[in-house]
Amino acid sequence: MAKEVELKLSLPSHAVEAFKQDVNLGQQQGVLELDNQYFDTPDLALNQAHAALRVRKSQHGYKQTLKNKGQAIAGLHERGEWEYDIDSPQIDWSLFANDIQIDEALKQAIQPLFKTDFTRHVWLQTWGESEIELVLDEGIIHTIKNSGEHLSTAQSINLCEIELELKSGRVEDLFVYAKTLAEKHPLVSCDINKAERGYGLLFPQMSFFAPFDFTSQWQQASLPITTLLQETLTRITRHWDRFSQQENWWSLWVIARQVSAVCWLLSEMPNCPDSIRGRWLVLQQDLNKILQPATVVTGLYVDTNSNSRGLSQRLLSVVGSQLSNGLETWMQKNGLGMALLELGEFLYALHQQQNSDSNGYAWVQQLMHKVAQEQAVSESKLQSLAYVLLRCDDDRYQQVNEVIRCLTVSRAMMAANDMSGAITDETSRAKLASWQRRLTVENRNLLDAKQALFDALSNELN
Structure with missing residues (x-):
């Protein structure tokens, strides 16, 4: 079994040509046309086992490959890979015999499900003490029409991604090259x-992301902050991918909440470099600034006490250009990409050193104590607390999240006057005014939610 170590990076299609001209890509090794067919059983037995089986066709013939999930640390993937040359596009099960055992029933049930067809540009770069292969894949992923009972028509999405694979040398060089x-x-x-x-x-309705299970560590009062950070980074990258694919502004708001959680987690790590903390604080400020025009839209969206999501969608078009302009300027700096890589490099180093880690459980308990005492803890801390409790204490999570929801709605109602003048649709303006008149009620809801959380935490900590 070969061990594959790589960094996977997304790249917008509009940036591909400029990327190809970069002098730091190294020596070009060629351009390949690759057709890949992926296989699984109707009940997705391979996927459930965190494995992927494919047959690849290139100018040089056919290869069959089986990969397992391995581990991923902040974008760095380390996984097992079994690869064999074959003479035709048919799977040759006998080639796996010396390495892994595959159930006979699974072999009989395997069928093709989808294909990836893309052009691969390959460069080889020497960086530091390492040899790194850089590939740019551009193409399409599409389902196969007769893939069991799952589809009556084929579906497809575009593909554009970068992979940096460590052929030899040090993972540290891989991160430094990626940051460059x-x-x-x-x-x-x-x-x-x-x-x-x-x-x-x-x-499309299924989630293929398996979140970390914090329950056992929580019950043992031992939850490493690095584990929380790793989970958070994974979720940020997935929400960013969703935003990039669909431009769903709600995903960007979720990212902003998660970035706030990262900032507070980093503040509890004494060995975290100030440069990393500083970059994430700047990222938090930038996202809050970008999303500020959508304050009212967000409040309408999260207000579960009124039927206001339709109005939220209509008002999003009013502030859409303002949001897009702010986002475009911010994306040119690539603050998110750099922040993720720097923190990923730091977490990988900690993982390799097996450093003693700050206890996230103790941190959460301290934060809960502050909330119980002060009742005026910052929204960022509440978001951090909610983010952790989501995976280990559902009752407390619901209470913290209700406080955040009430804060978001109250703030939006107070900002509604500023937005009203920009609305030309009289019906929407009237609905917004009607919604804003509930401010007194919502402030009372906020006080009640804070008191309920205060009482629950006080009882729990006592």
């Missing part, structure tokens, strides 16, 4: 592989 590229190009860490994107086309 990300300083000039809008590269963002991404842990979504081609197989997962293909499964997502077949089953």
Whole structure:
């Protein structure tokens, strides 16, 4: 079994040509046309086992490959890979015999589900003490029409991604090289592989992301902050991918909440470099500034006490250009891409050193104590607390999240007057005014939510 170590990065299609001209790409090795067919059983047995099976066709013939999930640390993937040359596009099961055992029933049930067809540009770069292969894949992922009962028509999405694979040398050089590229190009860490994107086309309502289970560590009062950070970074990259694919502004708002959580987690790590903390604080400020025009839209969206999501969508068009302009300026700096890579490099180093880690459980307990005592803790801390409790204490999570929701709605109602003048649709303006008149009620809801949280935490901590 070979061990594959790579960094996977997303790249917007509009930035591809500029990327190809970068002098830091190294020596070009060629351009390949690759057709790949992925296989699984109707009940997705391979996917459930965190494995992917494909047959690849290139100018040089056919290869069959089986990969397992391995581990991913902040965008860096380390996984097992079994690869064999074959003479035809049919899977040759006998080649796996010496390495892994495959159930006979699974072999009989395997069928093709989707394809990835793309052009691969390959460069080889020597960086530091390492040899790094850089590939740019551009193409399409599409389902196969007769893939069981899942689809009656084929679906497809575009593909554009960068992979930096460590052929020899040090992982540290891989991160340094990635940061050098990300300083000039809008590269963002991404842990979504081609197989997962293909499964997502077949089953759009299913989540193929397995979040960390914090329950046992929480019950043992031992929850490393690095584990929380790793989970948070993974979620940020996935929400960014969703935003990039669909331009769903709600995903960007979720990212802003998660960035706030990262900032507070980093503040509890005494060994975290100030440069990393500083970059994430700037990222937090930038996102809050970008989303400020959508304050009212966000409040309408999260207000579960009124039927206001329709109005939220209509008003989004009013501030859409303002949001887009702010986002475009921010993306040119690639603050998110650089922040993810720098923190990923730091977390990988900690993982390798097996450093003693700050106890996230103790941090959460301290934060809960502050909330119980002060009742005026910042929204950023509440967001951090909610983010952690989401995976280990559902009752407390619901209470913290209700306080955040009430804060968001109250703030939006207070800002509604400023937005009213920009609305030309009289019906929408009237609905917004009617919604704003509930401010007194919502402020009372906020006080009640804070008191309920205060009482619950006080009882729990006592």
